[in-house]
Amino acid sequence: METLHVVKIGGNIVNDEKKLDKFLSTFIQLNSPKILVHGGGSSASDLCQKLDIPIQMINGRRITDEPALDVAVMVYAGLINKKIVARLQGQSCNALGLSGADLNIIPAEKRTGTEIDYGFVGDIHADSINTHFITRLLDEQVIPAISAITHDTKGQLLNTNADTIASTLSVALSDKYEVELTYCFEKNGVLHDEDDEKTLIKTLEYDAFENLKQKKVIHEGMIPKLDTAFEALNKYVQRVQIKHANNLLKDIGTKLSL
Amino acid sequence: METLHVVKIGGNIVNDEKKLDKFLSTFIQLNSPKILVHGGGSSASDLCQKLDIPIQMINGRRITDEPALDVAVMVYAGLINKKIVARLQGQSCNALGLSGADLNIIPAEKRTGTEIDYGFVGDIHADSINTHFITRLLDEQVIPAISAITHDTKGQLLNTNADTIASTLSVALSDKYEVELTYCFEKNGVLHDEDDEKTLIKTLEYDAFENLKQKKVIHEGMIPKLDTAFEALNKYVQRVQIKHANNLLKDIGTKLSL
Numbered sequence: 402m403e404t405l406h407v408v409k410i411g412g413n414i415v416n417d418e419k420k421l422d423k424f425l426s427t428f429i430q431l432n433s434p435k436i437l438v439h440g441g442g443s444s445a446s447d448l449c450q451k452l453d454i455p456i457q458m459i460n461g462r463r464i465t466d467e468p469a470l471d472v473a474v475m476v477y478a479g480l481i482n483k484k485i486v487a488r489l490q491g492q493s494c495n496a497l498g499l500s501g502a503d504l505n506i507i508p509a510e511k512r513t514g515t516e517i518d519y520g521f522v523g524d525i526h527a528d529s530i531n532t533h534f535i536t537r538l539l540d541e542q543v544i545p546a547i548s549a550i551t552h553d554t555k556g557q558l559l560n561t562n563a564d565t566i567a568s569t570l571s572v573a574l575s576d577k578y579e580v581e582l583t584y585c586f587e588k589n590g591v592l593h594d595e596d597d598e599k600t601l602i603k604t605l606e607y608d609a610f611e612n613l614k615q616k617k618v619i620h621e622g623m624i625p626k627l628d629t630a631f632e633a634l635n636k637y638v639q640r641v642q643i644k645h646a647n648n649l650l651k652d653i654g655t656k657l658s659l
Numbered sequence: 660m661e662t663l664h665v666v667k668i669g670g671n672i673v674n675d676e677k678k679l680d681k682f683l684s685t686f687i688q689l690n691s692p693k694i695l696v697h698g699g700g701s702s703a704s705d706l707c708q709k710l711d712i713p714i715q716m717i718n719g720r721r722i723t724d725e726p727a728l729d730v731a732v733m734v735y736a737g738l739i740n741k742k743i744v745a746r747l748q749g750q751s752c753n754a755l756g757l758s759g760a761d762l763n764i765i766p767a768e769k770r771t772g773t774e775i776d777y778g779f780v781g782d783i784h785a786d787s788i789n790t791h792f793i794t795r796l797l798d799e800q801v802i803p804a805i806s807a808i809t810h811d812t813k814g815q816l817l818n819t820n821a822d823t824i825a826s827t828l829s830v831a832l833s834d835k836y837e838v839e840l841t842y843c844f845e846k847n848g849v850l851h852d853e854d855d856e857k858t859l860i861k862t863l864e865y866d867a868f869e870n871l872k873q874k875k876v877i878h879e880g881m882i883p884k885l886d887t888a889f890e891a892l893n894k895y896v897q898r899v900q901i902k903h904a905n906n907l908l909k910d911i912g913t914k915l916s917l
Contacts, residue, residue, distance in 0.1 A: 452709055471738055479737015480729055483808060483816055487760040491814025497761045502745040504755050504801065534799075541795070543762065550741060556749030558741055 404639075405539070405578035406435040409567035411586040412442015414646045415481050422488060424585065424646045429494045431649065434539035434578070436570065437496075437546045439485060440563035441477040448472050457520075465520035465560045473560045474500075477548040485546050496544045501525075501551030502558060504534040507566065509551035509559050523551040523559030525566065527636065530573035568629035568638075575637040582638050583654075584626060585646040590655030591627070595620060606658045607631055630657055662897075663797070663836035664693040667825035669844040670700015672904045673739050680746065682843065682904045687752045689907065692797035692836070694828065695754075695804045697743060698821035699735040706730050715778075723778035723818045731818045732758075735806040743804050754802045759783075759809030760816060762792040765824065767809035767817050781809040781817030783824065785894065788831035826887035826896075833895040840896050841912075842884060843904040848913030849885070853878060864916045865889055888915055 408428060414420045428437060449456055449472050457464035465473065482498040489496035501507025501523075507530060509523025538545055547570070549563035564584065571582040593600035602609075610627055613619045619627065626643070634641045634657050644654030666686060672678045686695060707714055707730050715722035723731065740756040747754035759765025759781075765788060767781025796803055805828070807821035822842065829840040851858035860867075868885055871877045877885065884901070892899045892915050902912030 474741050475733035475737040477737075478741045479733040479735075483732050483736045483758050483760055486758070487810040487816045488814045490760055490763050490810060490812060495762060498758070500741050500744070500756070502741055502748055502754075502756075504753060505748050537799070541792075552745040552748060554748060556746045558745045 402577070402579045403434065404432070405574055405580050406431050407438065407567055407571045407574070407580055407582045408435065408649065409438045409563060409582075409584045410440070410646060411584075412440045412444065413587050414585065415439050415485070416442050416444050420646065421485070424649070425485070425488050426492065427647070427649045429489065429492050433542060433544070435544060436535070436539075437485065437544065438549075438563055438567040438570065439477075439481060439546065440549055441473070441481050444481065445469070445473045445476045448476055459517045462517055462519065464518070465522050467521065470521040470558060470560055474550055474558055478550040482546060482548040489544060489546065494544055495542060496546050497538060498546045498548070500548050500558070501561065501566070504531065505554065506531045506535060507551045507561070507570075508554045509561055511553050511557070511559060521557070521559050523553065523561045525551060525561055525569050527569050527572035530570060532573050532577065535570075535574065536577055562625070564626045564629045568633040571633045571638045572636040575639070579639045581640045581642075582630070582633050583642045583644055583649065584630060585644055585649055587645065589645045589648070589653060590643045591619065591623065593618060601653075602655050604656050604658050631659075634659055660835070660837045661692065662690070663832055663838050664689050665696065665825055665829045665832070665838055665840045666693065666907065667696045667821060667840075667842045668698070668904060669842075670698045670702065671845050672843065673697050673743070674700050674702050678904065679743070682907070683743070683746050684750065685905070685907045687747065687750050691800060691802070693802060694793070695743065695802065696807075696821055696825040696828065697735075697739060697804065698807055699731070699739050702739065703727070703731045703734045706734055717775045720775055720777065722776070723780050725779065728779040728816060728818055732808055732816055736808040740804060740806040747802060747804065752802055753800060754804050755796060756804045756806070758806050758816070759819065759824070762789065763812065764789045764793060765809045765819070765828075766812045767819055769811050769815070769817060779815070779817050781811065781819040783809060783819055783827050785827050785830035788828060790831050790835065793828075793832065794835055820883070822884045822887045826891040829891045829896045830894040833897070837897045839898045839900075840888070840891050841900045841902055841907065842888060843902055843907055845903065847903045847906070847911060848901045849877065849881065851876060859911075860913050862914050862916050889917075892917055
């Protein structure tokens with residue numbers, strides 16, 4: 402089977418034009434076929450603040466009400482997505498920006514039945530991903546750039562975590578490709594000491610992850626990322642790595658292992 | 660040749676959820692292949708105002724500086740485009756939202772050499788439109804929903820008038836299709852008296868248009884729209900009409916004639 406690269410790029414990179422350009426000029430050097438999934442980081446919160454849209458929190462969890470969803474759609478599916486597409490096109494890379502609603506590639510279900518009403522948040526499943534059009538696009542040497550916006554297939558847009566999208570897409574496409582999933586962010590990988598880049602864990606096994614979680618060595622933000630990453634590895638994704646955005650082409654980072 | 664419908668929908672409709680839903684439920688009844696081009700109307704200005712981004716004017720012409728461009732991209736290519744796509748998908752219509760940067764479908768040139776520096780405004784030409792991918796998508800029964808954002812092919816997004824995009828796309832595609840271009844807005848068509856819907860001009864010939872322009876019967880906002888409309892008709896587009904959004908399927912409106 403052909404190798405497909407699925408690369409997730411985090412908010413801290415996409416919100417910084419210089420870092421984004423540097424990352425994209427590396428990304429285009431990866432062999433095709435490839436897919437870029439991007440988050441938006443703090444830029445949606447920043448815009449909410451400027452617009453005096455209060456950020457609703459219940460029990461420490463953020464709620465996506467309608468104004469917050471509109472801002473997420475504007476920032477993720479609009480500004481960030483189109484900037485990425487224009488930059489890639491500027492480097493002769495035939496990018497196509499997509500939300501999960503476009504071509505119905507990522508149908509989602511509005512999260513319900515939870516204790517907290519999270520608002521317009523979409524849960525997704527690998528079985529529902531519309532791989533037909535994604536594969537057609539990849540066959541045409543198109544580079545999909547996917548934002549973390551999905552829809553309920555009944556007309557409503559939803560917000561879905563970008564790490565989850567990258568993982569679920571990778572699982573869905575592992576029928577047709579040997580998928581290599583890479584999460585890029587601003588650290589060298591998973592670290593024993595989050596303030597010391599030298600403490601990189603080169604290979605992280607699932608048992609060790611569970612152990613480090615219990616010992617609270619792996620901190621809050623990394624846990625859901627690693628949960629989605631291990632889920633991908635558990636469901637036939639060939640290779641899952643966590644890397645610094647600058648090291649996409651280099652053999653430096655954390656490789657996950659079951 | 661097969662008939663292709665290109666429908667431009669104006670800002671006053673897309674900014675009103677009820678009107679938009681009504682229009683879209685009519686639009687989906689049009690035979691495929693079809694393309695929707697949308698503007699954004701006052702919604703970008705409204706967001707600029709909320710964000711305290713001053714609207715720059717020189718000699719009565721609006722200037723698109725960087726903050727204004729970012730807002731246009733967020734609103735047109737983001738919020739409005741993705742809402743339209745989700746609504747169409749909700750009615751089992753396989754829509755794909757596109758800016759001109761996506762798949763490089765609409766390369767533009769930043770307007771230069773004019774007395775006024777208009778900022779990030781893109782001029783486009785039918786010869787440069789990338790009809791290959793548009794045709795491929797139409798062949799796959801995809802409905803492109805196109806926002807009025809283009810790019811310079813060097814990494815920079817640009818803002819282009821939506822009427823111009825609808826006209827230029829129609830011209831570019833008239834090699835392969837019998838194109839029917841319809842501009843939908845909130846009036847019955849071109850009116851002799853803009854306050855009296857009964858004064859509809861059913862057929863507008865080019866000479867009569869020039870005459871009504873001189874007599875100032877056709878007012879400012881309509882002139883660039885009709886200029887682009889006549890240009891399409893002049894360049895092999897089969898049929899060009901100006902209609903009320905509610906009358907898309909009805910034989911009520913202004914038909915242009917050379």
